[in-house]
Amino acid sequence: MKHDVPPPYTAVTRHPVFPQASHDEAARFDFLANLNKYLSGTIGAGNKRAYDTRVLPAFRAEHGRDPVDRFEIRRAMNKDPWHRFWSALKRNSMEMRQQNGRQMALRQMDELDARVRQFNEGRDTLQLDETVAVPRYQAAVDIHCMPGSYHGEDRPGDVSAGANYDAGIFATTGGGLGALSDGGGQALVEWIRRERPGWTPRRILDLGCTVGHNIVPLALAFPETEVVAIDTAAPSLRYGHARAQALGARNLRFVQMNAEDMSRFEDGHFDWVQTTMFLHELSGTALPRIIREGYRVLAPGGLMFHLEQPEYSDAMPLYEQFIRDWDAFNNNEPFWSAMHALDMKQQMIDAGFAPDSLFTTGVRAVVDTDIFPQAKSGGDEDHGRAAFWHAYGAWKTA
Template identity: 55%
Template structure:
């Protein structure tokens, strides 16, 4: 009973968990899952939601009440060193890391056992298609080659055999568990959000050519291709498995105005100056090195036509208006989720880098986008107002419009 004499609310019944994994969209290259494999992903999705919505908030309570008591912090690194001494933070961090490792292994169980079948299905959809351009001689950047991003063994680029797509399939089928369904049926809520923002805020933009840098398997670029069907879309990445899988996925979803190119986005001489009306990155910059980001900015300026736009969608920068506690919590990915460039990227002065790349300061764009989710499979999405310092489907946009001479 509560103080009013009414039965107290059942906290278990009030829990608004993610949708069932069976709501995930199945396209022509999506791996087959057994009953137990589905339930592993369901467990991990619920565990991630529980950690974000029920466990994490108590860390702030502990920080305000005892961890920070009598202490004065001047930067996020001091806050992190204080947090890692706290048993409650240690428990949360260990569970969060463990769920990511379990998510990656669950995906590997799914994809490696059907690796050859997936490669054959991808080949049947992509072999001979001019919309897939691979470069076996391309040297991977060190900042890609040396890291198992998100704790995924082999990251985006490792190939286990001819025509391999296993790690791309792993990333695709397991993303639901990491996000708890917050990116929707096709895990493309980020791309849908960008397309919606552009149509609302830049209605004069009628792109003929769109370039996506660091496209992965295309979750975020396919919605742009769908929203602008008259545009030619070029998606670039260094990972051949991602690109094979990406084209197969696009074709099976009926998206025909996109092609996938393997290249290092720091330098794209195969594309002419001023040859794109829109250049896009989505949650990509934090996986590049400090120096490469500045080269990427310069390359986007070269590739943009006058009047064209560049948009970089990322988690927010660590500015003076962000509390040190939040900065330290957001830094978790840099130390425990194989995202070593996360911390430096988020403290960088991106505005200055954009200006140094050639964009006029008065042309810079700052905005925010929130992932678009299919409410028919995730009806509680509209009520999600919490913050989990990095997992919530809400991002900042830093961009610019190239001046017309």
């Protein structure tokens, strides 16, 4: 049986600090999850048809040639009524998702703060530093249309930004990251156990952790490992720490820190340095600095691993580059386009990695069989529901 409808919002796992949705709030998230699926599938397919039947022929007639890059395609497609209609719906669906999650968090701020404090107070595994400034490239826009972005605070000690993010990502992905939206982290656990059976890193560092949903599975999988997650956004760290504690990840430390300067950590301190869908949030200046710092704090024989979308190469059709670029111009992702045009292998070589130490692979989020029961039998239709990432990795030579 084919599953065309995303799982209901009631399938999300409500850990002790998770915001409680009213009937209407859950119904809005269910509507938005289904709208997003409809936009990415049925309606989204009309973009390619519009390009092939209207936009490309008109471009050829006007210029006497095909487009030479994704930017020419974008300018031409932005004049097409179908693409404009689809783009408006996608933008509005994200704004509605953010507003629903935000009002849900703000409605219960006092209760959320109280529950978070129960897990945060008196613990040394949350280390905030008010001297850490949010970089301008993060503060200039509300990333993903999220009001106040990851670092916005409505009052001292606020956790609403983290709660909003955690509450809404299940609806945004249609359950494709699992009931705890931790499919990326679960996939990392599966990958490392397959690639290096029996390996137990001494220390793991997660950069740009937000609420820690991608690092908690690793901390739970390696309970004897010291795991550190850093970010510049205090509200997300407060919430993420409480979330991790509630889920039993007691070996996971959340630290407020800018990854461009990790001088607090000595050279070679970590056996594993990673990011999950974080590099595209970085400016062209910050990204190489962070990779260099990651290389410095990585021990010889250690692993650097970045989960991202694939880079725009000559092998990727220009239309695909254009459609993947949509978020850069319509979803408050100002660095998305430039980052995916980088040669990530060269970036890592420039940071110090030996060329023969580099590798690329694919990592698929672990399918949650409680949400997609048919996945227990390995059915392709359910496996395809899970998110998929491109991964850039390297093992540091001595």
